[in-house]
Amino acid sequence: MKKFRNIILALTVSSLALVSCNRDDEAEFSANDKNNLTLKFENTIDNVGTITVGQTVLTSSSGQKHTFTSLKYIVSNVVLIKTDGTEVKYNYDDPDKGAFIVDQATTATSSNFVLSDIPAGDYKQVRFGLGISPKAFTLGQAGQASFWDKAKASSMSWSWASGYKFANFEGNFGDTSGSAPIVANKFQFHSGNIGDPTVSATPNVYKEITLTLPSNAKVRKNIAPQIHIMASINKFLSGKNKIVLDDTNKIGMHPTKPLVAQGVENMTEMFYIDHVHND
Numbered sequence: 001m002k003k004f005r006n007i008i009l010a011l012t013v014s015s016l017a018l019v020s021c022n023r024d025d026e027a028e029f030s031a032n033d034k035n036n037l038t039l040k041f042e043n044t045i046d047n048v049g050t051i052t053v054g055q056t057v058l059t060s061s062s063g064q065k066h067t068f069t070s071l072k073y074i075v076s077n078v079v080l081i082k083t084d085g086t087e088v089k090y091n092y093d094d095p096d097k098g099a100f101i102v103d104q105a106t107t108a109t110s111s112n113f114v115l116s117d118i119p120a121g122d123y124k125q126v127r128f129g130l131g132i133s134p135k136a137f138t139l140g141q142a143g144q145a146s147f148w149d150k151a152k153a154s155s156m157s158w159s160w161a162s163g164y165k166f167a168n169f170e171g172n173f174g175d176t177s178g179s180a181p182i183v184a185n186k187f188q189f190h191s192g193n194i195g196d197p198t199v200s201a202t203p204n205v206y207k208e209i210t211l212t213l214p215s216n217a218k219v220r221k222n223i224a225p226q227i228h229i230m231a232s233i234n235k236f237l238s239g240k241n242k243i244v245l246d247d248t249n250k251i252g253m254h255p256t257k258p259l260v261a262q263g264v265e266n267m268t269e270m271f272y273i274d275h276v277h278n279d
Contacts, residue, residue, distance in 0.1 A: 033120035033221040039078065039128075040228045041102045042110040043071060047230055047274070053105045061238035063176045064245060066187070070170035071104035071233065072156060073267070076136065077129035077208065078115060083122045083216060090115050093136040095147035101154050102231075110228075123217040126227060127210040130267060131166030134196050134204060158192070166192045166205065167267065169236065173245045187249040189236075191260050191267075203255045205264045211273050218278045226277040232270045239266030 043051050045058060054069050076099035078090040091098025100113045141148055141160050151157040156165045169189040174182045197204040217225040237243045241262035253260045 029120040029220050031120075033219075034117045035120065035219050035221060036224040037080065037115045037118045037123075037217060037219055038224070038226040039075075039113045039115065039126070040110050040226055041075070041113070041231060042228065042274075043102070043104050043231045043233050045234050046232050050109060051104055051233060057182065058234050058237075060234070060243070062242055062244050064173055064237065065182050066171055066173040066237070066245065067182060068104070068169060068171040068233070070155070070168050072154065072165075072169075073102050073167040074131050074151070074156060074164060075100045075102060075113070075128050076132055077127075079127040080115075080118065080123045080217075081125040081127065081210075083124045086121070088119060088121075088123075090118070093133055093139070095132055095136055095139075095144040099132060099136075099144075099147050101150065101156060103154060112226075118219050120219050120221065123213065123219065123225075125210055125212050126229075126273075127208055129206060129208050130264070131192060131206040132164045133206050134193060134198065137163060137193070137196055161195055162192075163195050164192050165190045167264075169263075176244060185245070185247070185250075187245045188251055188253065189249070189259065189263050190253050191264050192255070194255060197255075203261065205255050205260060207264060207268050209268055209271055211271060213273050213276050215276050215278075217276050223278055226279070228274040228276070230272055230274045232272070235266055235270040236263060237266070239269045241266050 045051065051068065051071065053071055054067065057065055057067055059065050076095060077092050078098060080088045102111045136144065148157065151164055156168055158165065167189065171187060172182045173185050173187055191205050193205060194200040194202045213227065217227055219225060243259065243262055249259060
C-alpha cells in the first residue's frame with residue numbers, strides 16, 4: 001500500500017512539472033505587450049576570427065592577401081517575421097529612424113542596433129536592406145537629414161545628387177602569388193546607387209537579405225531578445241564570384257562596373273545568424 005502511494009505521488013509530481021513546463025513554453029502574452037529587440041552585427045573571418053582594421057590579413061580563395069583600412073556598410077529596412085508569417089516592419093523607408101551604419105573601426109567586436117517597441121511574439125526570420133532603398137532616397141535630403149548627416153560624417157555618401165555609399169571597403173592588396181607586398185597596392189570598393197536608379201538609368205544595387213533564425217526570438221513584456229548576425233567578410237572576394245583585385249580598383253566604383261555588381265552579390269551571401277538570446 002505504501003509503495004502504491006509513493007507511485008501515485010511520483011506521478012502527481014511529474015504531472016505538475018509537465019504542466020508547469022508547458023505553461024512556460026506557452027509564455028502567454030498580451031497583444032499590447034512590446035519590448036526591444038537588438039540586432040548584433042559582427043564581422044568575422046568564417047566565424048573563426050575577428051577583424052582589426054589596418055592589421056588583419058585575409059587571404060582570398062584566389063590566394064590574394066589583402067587588408068581592410070575601411071570596412072563599413074549600411075543596414076536599413078529591417079523586417080521581423082513571426083512564425084505565422086506576419087511581418088513587423090521597423091521604420092521602413094525611414095532612414096532617420098531605421099537605418100544604421102556598421103563600422104568596424106568604431107567597435108572592437110560587434111555593432112548593436114536596438115529596435116524599440118517591437119510587438120510581443122515569436123519571430124522566425126529577419127530581413128534587412130543592404131544600403132538605402134530607392135523609395136527612401138526619394139524622400140529627399142530634407143526627409144532624411146539626420147541620417148544623411150551621419151552618413152556624410154562617416155564617409156558613407158557622395159554628393160546628394162549621387163547619394164549614399166552602401167558599402168565603403170578600402171584597403172591594400174598583393175598579388176595572387178603572394179610575392180608582392182600587400183601595402184604596395186590600394187583598392188576602393190564603394191557600392192551604391194547613383195541617386196534614384198530609375199532616373200539615372202543605372203543599376204539598382206540595393207539588396208534585401210532574409211535570414212532564418214536557428215531558434216525563435218521570443219519578444220515578451222519581460223524578454224528583450226538579441227539576434228547575433230555574423231558577416232563572413234572573406235566572402236567579399238571569395239563568394240559566388242571569385243574576385244581578384246588589380247590596378248583598376250584603385251578608385252571609387254560606379255554601379256555599372258563589374259567589381260561592384262560582383263562584390264555586392266558576394267556581400268548578400270556573407271550574412272548568417274549565429275545564435276539568438278532570449279533574455
